[in-house]
Amino acid sequence: MSGLLVNELSVSHGAIAALRGISFSVQVGQLAAVIGSNGAGKTTLLRALSGLNKASSGSAQWNKSEILGARPDALVRRGISHVSEGKSVIPELSVRENLVLGGIWRSDKSDTNAAITEVVELFPILGQRMSQSANTLSGGERQMLAIGRALVSRPRLILLDEPSLGLAPIVIEQIFATLDQLRRKLGLTIVLVEQNAMSALEIADTGIIINLGEVVASGKASELINDPALRAAYLGY
Amino acid sequence: MQKLLETVLIGISTGSIYALMSLALVLVWRSTRVVNFAQAGQATLSTYIGFEIASRSEIFWLGLAFAIIAGALVGAGVDYFFMRVLFKHAISGPAAVVAPVIATLGLLGLIRSIVGLIWGGEFKSIAAPASKDGFTIGQTTIPFSALNVLIIATVSLILITLAITFQRTNLGLSLRASAYAPEIAQLAGIRTARTRTIGWAIAGGVGGVAGMLVTSYNFLSPYSLDLLLVFGFIAAVIGGLESMVGSVIGALVLGIGLTFILNYIGTSLVFIGGFVVLIVVLLVKPDGIMARGKTRRA
Amino acid sequence: MRKKIALFILLGWLLLVIGDRVDELRVYQGAQIAMYTIALSSIVLLTGYSGQVSLGNGAMMAVGGYAAALTLNNLGSPVWFAFLMAIFFSALFGALLGTAAARLSGPYLAGTTLALAVGLPAIANQFSFLGGEPGIFFDVGLPAQSLGEEFTQYKWFFWIATFIALLSLFITSNILASRFGRTWRAIRSNPLAAELSGIHSSRMKILAFTISSALAGLAGAVLAMTISLVAPGAYTLTLSFALVTGAVLAGVSSLPGVLLGALILVAIPEIADVLANSWGGGENFSNYLPGLIVSLLLILSVIFTPNGPGENLRRHHHKKASEH
Numbered sequence: 001m002s003g004l005l006v007n008e009l010s011v012s013h014g015a016i017a018a019l020r021g022i023s024f025s026v027q028v029g030q031l032a033a034v035i036g037s038n039g040a041g042k043t044t045l046l047r048a049l050s051g052l053n054k055a056s057s058g059s060a061q062w063n064k065s066e067i068l069g070a071r072p073d074a075l076v077r078r079g080i081s082h083v084s085e086g087k088s089v090i091p092e093l094s095v096r097e098n099l100v101l102g103g104i105w106r107s108d109k110s111d112t113n114a115a116i117t118e119v120v121e122l123f124p125i126l127g128q129r130m131s132q133s134a135n136t137l138s139g140g141e142r143q144m145l146a147i148g149r150a151l152v153s154r155p156r157l158i159l160l161d162e163p164s165l166g167l168a169p170i171v172i173e174q175i176f177a178t179l180d181q182l183r184r185k186l187g188l189t190i191v192l193v194e195q196n197a198m199s200a201l202e203i204a205d206t207g208i209i210i211n212l213g214e215v216v217a218s219g220k221a222s223e224l225i226n227d228p229a230l231r232a233a234y235l236g237y
Numbered sequence: 238m239q240k241l242l243e244t245v246l247i248g249i250s251t252g253s254i255y256a257l258m259s260l261a262l263v264l265v266w267r268s269t270r271v272v273n274f275a276q277a278g279q280a281t282l283s284t285y286i287g288f289e290i291a292s293r294s295e296i297f298w299l300g301l302a303f304a305i306i307a308g309a310l311v312g313a314g315v316d317y318f319f320m321r322v323l324f325k326h327a328i329s330g331p332a333a334v335v336a337p338v339i340a341t342l343g344l345l346g347l348i349r350s351i352v353g354l355i356w357g358g359e360f361k362s363i364a365a366p367a368s369k370d371g372f373t374i375g376q377t378t379i380p381f382s383a384l385n386v387l388i389i390a391t392v393s394l395i396l397i398t399l400a401i402t403f404q405r406t407n408l409g410l411s412l413r414a415s416a417y418a419p420e421i422a423q424l425a426g427i428r429t430a431r432t433r434t435i436g437w438a439i440a441g442g443v444g445g446v447a448g449m450l451v452t453s454y455n456f457l458s459p460y461s462l463d464l465l466l467v468f469g470f471i472a473a474v475i476g477g478l479e480s481m482v483g484s485v486i487g488a489l490v491l492g493i494g495l496t497f498i499l500n501y502i503g504t505s506l507v508f509i510g511g512f513v514v515l516i517v518v519l520l521v522k523p524d525g526i527m528a529r530g531k532t533r534r535a
Numbered sequence: 536m537r538k539k540i541a542l543f544i545l546l547g548w549l550l551l552v553i554g555d556r557v558d559e560l561r562v563y564q565g566a567q568i569a570m571y572t573i574a575l576s577s578i579v580l581l582t583g584y585s586g587q588v589s590l591g592n593g594a595m596m597a598v599g600g601y602a603a604a605l606t607l608n609n610l611g612s613p614v615w616f617a618f619l620m621a622i623f624f625s626a627l628f629g630a631l632l633g634t635a636a637a638r639l640s641g642p643y644l645a646g647t648t649l650a651l652a653v654g655l656p657a658i659a660n661q662f663s664f665l666g667g668e669p670g671i672f673f674d675v676g677l678p679a680q681s682l683g684e685e686f687t688q689y690k691w692f693f694w695i696a697t698f699i700a701l702l703s704l705f706i707t708s709n710i711l712a713s714r715f716g717r718t719w720r721a722i723r724s725n726p727l728a729a730e731l732s733g734i735h736s737s738r739m740k741i742l743a744f745t746i747s748s749a750l751a752g753l754a755g756a757v758l759a760m761t762i763s764l765v766a767p768g769a770y771t772l773t774l775s776f777a778l779v780t781g782a783v784l785a786g787v788s789s790l791p792g793v794l795l796g797a798l799i800l801v802a803i804p805e806i807a808d809v810l811a812n813s814w815g816g817g818e819n820f821s822n823y824l825p826g827l828i829v830s831l832l833l834i835l836s837v838i839f840t841p842n843g844p845g846e847n848l849r850r851h852h853h854k855k856a857s858e859h
Contacts, residue, residue, distance in 0.1 A: 050424065076426035083424075090418045093410075101414055104407050105426030153426060272642040274590075274649060323838050335588040335787075338645045339779060340837045342590060346776050346830030353823035459823075463772065467650045474643065505661030508654040515650060516635050519643060 002063045003027040003189060004049075004157060009058035009068075011041075011048045018044040020213045021058065026206065028063075028156075031183050031190040033204035033221060035197045041213040042193040043085055046159045049191070050082035051075050062157060076105060081155035085162055087142040089149065091135040095126055098134050098145055102152030112152060119148040122178060140171035147175070151182075157189045158182075164196045172196065176203050201225050243379040244500045245493055250385040252492020253392035257447035258469025259476065259484040260399070261440040266478055267416040268436040269320060275341040276444050277466035278348030279315065281459060283308035283441070284448030285356055288363050288457055297366035297453065301391075304445035311348075312441020316434045319344060353459045360456035369454060388450050395446060396485065399439075403481070412436050464508075468495070471515045477525020486526065543705050550697050563689045563761070564801050569696035570757040571797035575781045576707045576790060577750035583788030584716060585743035586723030587636060591648030592751050593775035594655035599625040599752025600759040600770065601665060604673040614675045618699070618756050625752020626745050633744025637737040652775040656767035670766025673759040696757050703750055708790050710746065719743055773826060780833040803828050 004026040011019040019041045026032040036042050047053040049060055051072040060068050067075060072082065081102075089098050099119060103112030120127035123144040129137060134145060143163050150158055160179070164172040180203045182188050194200035201207050204221040209230065217230055224230055258276065265273040286307040291300025323340050367383040403409035414422040415432045423429045447469070448462055455461065472491045476483025491514065498510040518525070550565070557565075574592060582588050589595075602624035607617040632651075636644050659665045678691035710716060722729040722736045730736050759765045777800055785796030804825045811820035 052420065052424070071428075072423045073426045073428050076424070081424070084420065088421050088424065090414055090421055092417045093414065097410055097414075100407075100410060101422070101425040101427075104411060104414075109407075149425065266642070272646055274645075319834075326838055335582060335586075335645075336837050338588060338590075338642065339783060340834060342649075342776065342779060343830045343833035343837060346773075346826055347834060350823045350827035350830060354819050354827065357819045358822060460772075463653050467653045470646045470650065474646065478642070505658070508657060512650055512654055515647060519639055519647065520635060523638070523643075 003030070004032075004191065005061045006049070007059045007061075009045070009048060009060055010056045011044050011053055012056050013044075018213055019048065019055075022210065022213070022215055024206075024208045024215060024218055026189055026191060028189050029183060029187045030205040031179065031192060031203060032206045032208060033197075033200035034191060034193045034208045034210060035195075035200060036210040037195065039212075040210045042210060043161055044213075045210070046082060046084075046161050046191065046193055050080060050084075050159055052082070052084075073105065076153055076155075079154075079156035080159065081150035081153050081157070082159040083146045083150045083161060083163065086165065087139065088146045089134045089137075089142050091133065093134055094131055095134055095137070095145060096130045098149050099126070099152050102149040103154075105153070111154075115152040115154055119151050122151070122182075123148055140167050140175070143167065143171075143175060144178075147178070155188065157191070160190060160192045162193055162195060164194060164199065172199060176200075179203060198225070239374070239377065239379065240500065243381050244496050246379075246381040247385065247500075248493030248496035249489060250381070250388050250492070251496055252472075252489040253389050254447050254450050254465070255468045255472045255492050256485045256488035257392060257395065257443050257450070258465050259472035259488050260396075260481060261444040261447070262469055262473045263476070263478060263481055263484045264436055264440040264443070266473070268412070268433045269316070269337075271320070271337045271341060272470065272478075273315075273341050273440070274338070274466065275315060275344035275348060276440065276469070277462045278345040278352075279308060279311045279441050280444035280448035280465070281352055281457075281462050282311055282348050283445030284452055284457060284462070285352055285361075287445065287449045288361055288452065291363050291449075292361075295364070297363065297449075300363065301446065301449045304449045305442040306445075308441040308443070308445025308448075309438040310441070312444070313434050313438040315344065315441070316437035320437075321430070349459045356459075358458060360458050360461075361452075362456050363449070363452050365453045384454060388453070391446070391450065395443065399443070399481075402439075408435070412439075468511055471511055471518075474515060475518050475525055477527045480525065480527040483525055483527035539705070539708075543701050547697065547701050550701075551694070559687065559689050562687070562693045566689065566693040566696040566757075566761050567801045568794075568797045569693070569700035570754050570761060571778075571781060571800050572700045572793050573703050573750055573757060574754035574778050575785055575793035575796045576704060577747045577754065578778060578782035579785065579788060579790055579793055580707060580711065580750065581743055581747035582782060583786075584711060584719040584723065585740055586719075587740060587743065588645050589636075589648040589744075589747070590645055590775055590779060591651035591655070592778045593770045593772065594648075594651040595625055595629065595748040595751035596755030596758060596774070597655055597659065597765075597767075597770035598628045598748070599755030600673070600765040601659070601671075601755075602752065603756035604671050604759055604765040605664075607673060607675075608671060614695075617673075617675075618753065621752045621756035622749045625755070626749035628752075629748025630741060630745040632748070633741040636744055637740040649775075652772050656770045656772075659767040666766070668767060670764050670769070672763060673756075673765050674763055675760050692761050695760065699753065699757055703753060704790065704793075707750065711790060715739070715742065776826075776833070777829055780829050780836075783833060783836050799832070800829075803832075 006025065007023050008021045009019055010017065010021050022045060034042050034045060044053060048055045049067065051070050055068045059066060062078065062080060067080065099116045100112060103115055106112055125141055126145060126148055129141065134142065137145060147163065163175050176199055179190060179192065183190055192200055192204065201221045201224055206218065207221040207224040208218040209216050209224065217224065261276050262272060265271060283304045287300040287304030290303040291297050323337060365384050367387045369382050369384050371378045371380045371382050403413060411422065411427045411432045412435065414425065415427055415429045419429050447465060451462065451465055468491060472488035473484045475487030475490060491511065494514065495507050495510055499507050574596060578589065578592055599621035603617040603621035606612055606620040607614065639647060660668050665671070675695065678686045678688065718734055718739050722734060722739060726736055755770065758769060762769060781796035781800045784799055785792030807824040807828055808821060811824050814820065
């Protein structure tokens with residue numbers, strides 16, 4: 001199967017096991033929502049997939065080649081972009097510089113410029129702020145910039161860590177709509193980690209619910225939403 | 238009036254050399270969070286190499302070029318073979334906080350001893366690339382010379398090159414991004430370890446220039462750059478240790494200030510003056526002149 | 536407490552007996568070891584306990600040395616009073632510096648004290664009452680007549696230095712075992728928690744700085760005694776380097792370790808001499824080999840055993856204990 005295939009992935013922080021044998025798969029062009037409470041291991045999962053954290057065992061394949069053990073900068077070159085937790089922009093740099101950063105590994109500058117133009121079409125507000133310091137952006141704009149930076153690298157797989165964190169509902173809606181659009185128009189594969197379970201599952205194709213480092217349920221997002229037991233236990237409503 | 242003018246001019250010339258050393262310290266601090274005391278040692282070694290080339294070829298600029306190359310290679314080598322090893326040994330315990338600082342101190346001692354073993358302790362000098370005789374204005378001769386002009390010009394050229402590199406090139410963006418947010422930089426595809434080594438190389442090259450310029454009017458010995466390190470550090474602290482622009486401004490202020498002490502009070506108080514400036518800045522404005530109300534963390 | 540006193544008296548007696556059995560050079564080196572012991576315990580107290588790094592201990596020693604020499608020469612005071620003044624002035628200096636230092640963290644404190652180490656000896660060059668480059672004499676006088684004809688000057692130095700070193704070790708170990716020692720360790724390992732539990736961490740840091748410089752100043756006076764001179768050349772940056780190295784080798788936070796550290800510091804020039812001679816090297820070798828060895832030791836120990844050789848042993852023990 002092409003796509004993302006995670007098999008028995010375990011990660012430990014010192015003596016504490018953060019992930020214990022996680023397995024799931026995401027087909028190309030699909031959006032998978034990883035749902036779970038604080039401390040369930042969602043962030044650790046993404047960090048392991050992007051090479052920021054070392055996995056202690058297991059495997060993860062992207063389009064049939066192993067990605068565990070590779071450094072983040074190498075994975076970017078293989079089409080995997082990770083938008084890390086908490087609006088991952090560099091506030092000391094300008095908006096344009098943050099965007100250029102996404103394509104900095106590429107030798108072809110014109111491709112980066114083209115990608116930046118596309119990002120600005122997607123998030124017009126960034127176009128108006130190009131020369132401002134990223135420091136001056138609002139929370140929602142920062143999140144757009146973070147996603148925009150990832151898009152400039154023209155990824156095939158995006159790992160998104162809680163893009164809704166600390167944002168107003170209307171902004172969350174806008175960002176999720178954009179994700180939906182990205183998947184449909186560009187055929188991106190997206191792994192979206194969220195605490196905001198309902199909104200995430202609404203746009204997701206599949207859902208993976210994790211708790212205490214283990215997958216407790218997975219399946220079609222629409223079915224997960226309607227499973228009363230899951231709703232009560234993990235989705236909190 | 239004339240004394241005031243010459244004080245300012247000489248101060249700028251001296252300060253511009255401090256600027257190079259403080260820039261080197263700031264560059265390394267930003268990327269590695271270590272005040273690299275070995276910078277003086279690296280500069281000394283590069284300057285000795287520059288001295289060899291300059292005295293054999295009798296071309297100062299050739300010596301300077303070699304000092305830059307040697308400084309860059311040594312700087313990259315220190316990061317690659319030394320700092321990486323140091324940080325790999327996950328350090329914990331009472332010495333953890335002080336280990337990197339102490340390690341750079343040890344490196345300073347090591348490089349200096351090697352220099353001493355090779356070249357000995359006697360003072361060397363390099364023929365200056367321009368006249369050291371002061372300019373004559375009307376009837377009087379001031380101590381500001383063609384050499385001072387050349388020093389200021391050289392430093393300006395280097396500062397402009399650095400500014401363009403940092404603000405306008407992808408390498409500069411990588412360096413800045415890696416310094417501000419190494420993790421995000423890595424996620425953007427930057428090879429941060431390599432970028433850091435390049436930063437150390439730039440710092441080393443800049444330090445090499447500082448050493449050569451000091452030696453163009455002063456003698457060279459294994460210890461002759463110690464004061465440059467101290468004044469470079471003070472200048473960096475005035476600038477807030479994080480800011481490259483701040484460190485240059487800090488260096489010019491310090492250079493002019495110390496020249497004032499030298500010309501108006503006396504030689505004996507120059508060092509004390511510098512030290513007092515350091516203490517006052519640390520107590521009154523610990524984040525430096527460029528601070529924007531952020532508080533400093535350890 | 537009584538046991539400890541007995542232990543120190545026994546140690547002192549043992550050293551004196553050894554002092555009678557070995558030749559002059561070793562006696563002189565014994566005095567040097569005593570001097571380094573005092574200087575290193577000053578660093579252990581500061582870095583190992585309160586977690587502040589000082590690269591300028593050489594400068595502190597200079598303050599003590601000059602204070603002792605000026606007291607002795609200008610007031611014609613007894614020798615013990617000169618040593619007291621060394622302690623007093625360096626403590627005062629340390630308190631001033633500590634007040635500034637308490638607000639500084641890591642790189643700032645390291646840089647400031649390094650600046651001090653570079654500059655302070657040079658300052659001595661500039662003021663005539665400090666004797667400039669040649670320095671001023673510091674003569675503690677001949678050994679008492681009652682000790683007999685054969686009692687040499689060096690042995691006299693050795694006695695005084697050993698006495699002072701044992702006394703300072705005794706006092707330091709008591710301070711470290713006291714409430715102060717515990718408080719310093721608390722601040723070092725968790726400054727925030729210490730502050731929350733009502734500890735005035737800046738006051739405690741200043742105290743650590745003060746006691747540490749008092750010890751350094753005392754060591755500086757002992758150093759001046761052994762070379763009968765205070766001069767800028769005796770308190771160089773190289774001395775500060777050596778002290779940091781000795782402290783790291785001693786394990787930074789281990790007081791018994793300072794004896795080992797002091798021993799190594801005195802042995803290094805000897806070893807370097809032997810090496811330089813056997814390699815037939817010239818003047819450069821004898822001048823720079825000791826520095827090379829010191830810095831290599833410093834680098835290797837800071838990379839591989841940053842908390843001193845003792846740490847690895849302790850870790851080993853823990854491992855064994857947990858296996859059972």
